[in-house]
Amino acid sequence: MDQFTLNLLVVGASFALYVGIAIWARAGTTSDFYAASRGVNPIVNGAATAADWMSAASFISMAGLIAFVGYGNSTFLMGWTGGYVLLALLLAPYLRKFGRYTVPDFIGDRFYSQTARLVAVISLLVMSVTYVIGQMTGAGVAFSRFLEVENSTGLFIASAVVFIYAVLGGMKGITYTQLAQYCVLIVAYTIPAVFISLQLTGQFLPQMGLFATHTESGLPLLAKLDQVLVELGFRDYTGHHGSTLNMVLFTLSLMIGTAGLPHVIIRFFTVPKVSDARKSAGWALVFIALLYTVAPAVGAMARLNIITTIYPHTTETGQLDLERPLAYEDRPQWMLNWEQTGLLRFEDLNDDGLIQYYNAANPPAAADELGWQGDEMVTFNQDILVLANPEIANLPGWVIALIAAGGLAAALSTAAGLLLAISSAISHDLIKSMINPNISEKGELLAARISMAFAIALATWLGLNPPGFAAQVVALAFGLAASSLFPAIMMGIFSKKMNSTGAIVGMIVGLGSTVLYIFTYLGWFFIPGTNMLPNTADNWLFGISPLSFGAVGAALNFIAAYITLSMTKPAPEEIQELVESIRVPRGAGSAQAH
Amino acid sequence: MSDKSASAYWSANVRIITICMVIWALVSFGFGIVLRPLISGIPIGGTDLGFWFAQQGSILTFIALIFYYTWYMNRLDKEFGVDEE
Numbered sequence: 001m002d003q004f005t006l007n008l009l010v011v012g013a014s015f016a017l018y019v020g021i022a023i024w025a026r027a028g029t030t031s032d033f034y035a036a037s038r039g040v041n042p043i044v045n046g047a048a049t050a051a052d053w054m055s056a057a058s059f060i061s062m063a064g065l066i067a068f069v070g071y072g073n074s075t076f077l078m079g080w081t082g083g084y085v086l087l088a089l090l091l092a093p094y095l096r097k098f099g100r101y102t103v104p105d106f107i108g109d110r111f112y113s114q115t116a117r118l119v120a121v122i123s124l125l126v127m128s129v130t131y132v133i134g135q136m137t138g139a140g141v142a143f144s145r146f147l148e149v150e151n152s153t154g155l156f157i158a159s160a161v162v163f164i165y166a167v168l169g170g171m172k173g174i175t176y177t178q179l180a181q182y183c184v185l186i187v188a189y190t191i192p193a194v195f196i197s198l199q200l201t202g203q204f205l206p207q208m209g210l211f212a213t214h215t216e217s218g219l220p221l222l223a224k225l226d227q228v229l230v231e232l233g234f235r236d237y238t239g240h241h242g243s244t245l246n247m248v249l250f251t252l253s254l255m256i257g258t259a260g261l262p263h264v265i266i267r268f269f270t271v272p273k274v275s276d277a278r279k280s281a282g283w284a285l286v287f288i289a290l291l292y293t294v295a296p297a298v299g300a301m302a303r304l305n306i307i308t309t310i311y312p313h314t315t316e317t318g319q320l321d322l323e324r325p326l327a328y329e330d331r332p333q334w335m336l337n338w339e340q341t342g343l344l345r346f347e348d349l350n351d352d353g354l355i356q357y358y359n360a361a362n363p364p365a366a367a368d369e370l371g372w373q374g375d376e377m378v379t380f381n382q383d384i385l386v387l388a389n390p391e392i393a394n395l396p397g398w399v400i401a402l403i404a405a406g407g408l409a410a411a412l413s414t415a416a417g418l419l420l421a422i423s424s425a426i427s428h429d430l431i432k433s434m435i436n437p438n439i440s441e442k443g444e445l446l447a448a449r450i451s452m453a454f455a456i457a458l459a460t461w462l463g464l465n466p467p468g469f470a471a472q473v474v475a476l477a478f479g480l481a482a483s484s485l486f487p488a489i490m491m492g493i494f495s496k497k498m499n500s501t502g503a504i505v506g507m508i509v510g511l512g513s514t515v516l517y518i519f520t521y522l523g524w525f526f527i528p529g530t531n532m533l534p535n536t537a538d539n540w541l542f543g544i545s546p547l548s549f550g551a552v553g554a555a556l557n558f559i560a561a562y563i564t565l566s567m568t569k570p571a572p573e574e575i576q577e578l579v580e581s582i583r584v585p586r587g588a589g590s591a592q593a594h
Numbered sequence: 595m596s597d598k599s600a601s602a603y604w605s606a607n608v609r610i611i612t613i614c615m616v617i618w619a620l621v622s623f624g625f626g627i628v629l630r631p632l633i634s635g636i637p638i639g640g641t642d643l644g645f646w647f648a649q650q651g652s653i654l655t656f657i658a659l660i661f662y663y664t665w666y667m668n669r670l671d672k673e674f675g676v677d678e679e
Contacts, residue, residue, distance in 0.1 A: 066649075074648035078622045081653045085618045088660040089611050093667075207650060211639025220640025238641040240630065248623050273678045275668055282660035289653050296649040494608075583604055584676040 046283025056138030064382025079254025188406025483553025510557025
């Protein structure tokens with residue numbers, strides 16, 4: 001059976017599974033649609049949260065992000081996991097006790113203000129819509145690469161599948177499909193990782209292999225990687241380069257942003273009890289860690305593997321033999337395969353028939369003497385590290401097919417979670433809470449389904465016509481979540497006296513300063529050329545990158561809110577009692593929606 | 595629940611949250627980033643302990659923290675009689 005048929009079979013089988021689950025888990029009530037009737041087992045919810053959280057970017061790009069920077073990009077690992085500690089300790093149990101369906105629901109009721117609700121709805125919509133663009137384009141790309149269909153055809157198929165299970169099943173359908181998607185994506189990620197670890201270090205667990213001895217050289221894997229990188233003129237892998245302050249703030253922004261993302265928060269509304277919400281956050285992190293502790297190992301090993309493929313010989317002193325690199329005609333099959341996609345490209349700049357890969361900005365001493373004319377690996381897309389891993393490790397075709405299904409599972413599960421957050425903000429927060437409070441249960445369920453269909457149509461359209469700034473926009477989503485929603489929710493729980501004016505002023509200051517800072521360096525609405533200052537470290541305020549500003553925005557939000565509170569009357573007595581009641585778990589089971 | 599035990603429950607909760615958050619910050623921002631030079635003398639697999647904390651240790655500690663907090667709070671809920679039936 002050829003690879004294409006195999007891909008088609010595995011991806012087709014996974015889709016049939018998702019649709020089957022959707023038919024089994026149809027939603028009959030708004031409680032089903034928004035919160036899966038609060039009947040989800042906490043461990044199941046943990047796996048669903050993990051799939052919800054891990055996007056196409058986590059699955060495909062993260063190992064590459066770490067591989068090409070090394071220690072400096074540990075920020076992603078700590079930032080995207082540390083947020084779950086904030087969720088478990090500061091937000092999830094109390095929001096579950098509050099017993100509503102959406103994040104704006106909590107902010108609107110706790111701050112007894114439709115304005116606060118509206119600000120929350122707007123920031124939710126901006127961050128979720130921007131985030132979903134990336135997922136839809138990711139799904140389209142995965143389709144076109146593995147199933148050889150047009151990008152747009154792939155996107156339509158992906159939208160149709162999400163449509164079936166999200167519109168039919170709402171949160172209930174999404175939860176159980178996410179569980180299946182988690183299983184698919186983690187198996188797909190782990191199998192090639194275990195094999196590359198076995199090949200390079202003899203260690204079964206990639207997490208151990210990362211710190212084990214590189215079998216071929218007898219040196220520790222990371223020491224070997226440092227050595228060959230420095231030899232080729234690159235920065236060492238384990239060293240700390242760049243600003244410490246920026247690294248801390250970027251990590252903190254990712255952590256707070258993670259905890260403030262509405263599509264993650266609403267997952268914790270689906271468990272039966274408050275204690276389950278705490279436990280479920282722990283399980284979510286266990287399932288996430290299964291991928292996140294493997295990713296840095298995959299990154300380091302794949303990078304070393306590629307370098308030793310290009311420089312197969314070593315000198316007597318254990319250095320790379322720069323005089324005898326790989327000849328063009330000896331390229332392994334996986335390189336030829338990926339060159340066809342355009343993601344990998346070589347160019348024999350000095351016409352010697354040999355591949356030279358090095359840092360042309362800081363060439364090794366021998367470069368001149370050997371007649372090197374520049375780095376001949378002219379294109380190396382970081383995503384290849386994960387996508388080509390099974391081929392590099394010579395694994396059978398079904399593993400490659402599994403990677404295709406895994407990438408699609410990661411994109412679709414995240415897209416579905418975001419679409420639910422968007423549709424519930426429209427049907428529940430805008431229609432039910434603000435425009436027509438007398439809408440019937442049936443009417444609201446219908447509205448929720450129509451909003452979902454509308455959100456999918458919008459996401460598909462944006463996926464087909466992605467705005468040029470799609471990559472920067474993810475940074476904006478984290479910045480917004482960190483600077484607006486997280487502080488508002490936290491003060492709503494931990495400060496009994498916080499009033500509506502304080503919360504609204506805080507959100508606007510946090511949101512405003514973050515958006516302003518990002519636009520100053522990246523251009524107004526990301527339009528190239530409209531930035532007021534060049535986006536380089538010299539021009540950043542105290543060396544803080546626009547991507548790291550979310551944490552500062554959050555701090556400004558807290559400060560502005562408390563200053564406003566000190567000048568206005570504290571929250572009314574009944575609101576303070578409400579806060580008292582969400583602080584204790586007892587009575588969560590009976591807490592009703594409205 | 596009386597007002598007094600309500601405030602005792604809440605301050606016990608805030609205390610354990612604070613302790614967990616200190617550890618949370620110590621393993622990530624501390625050992626993983628700012629304090630890495632201080633513990634660079636401890637070698638682990640070709641690099642130093644700070645690198646391990648940044649790419650593995652902090653994540654494992656986060657998991658342990660959440661489960662510890664869950665266990666602690668379940669006990670505290672029972673002690674104050676605010677657990678769910």
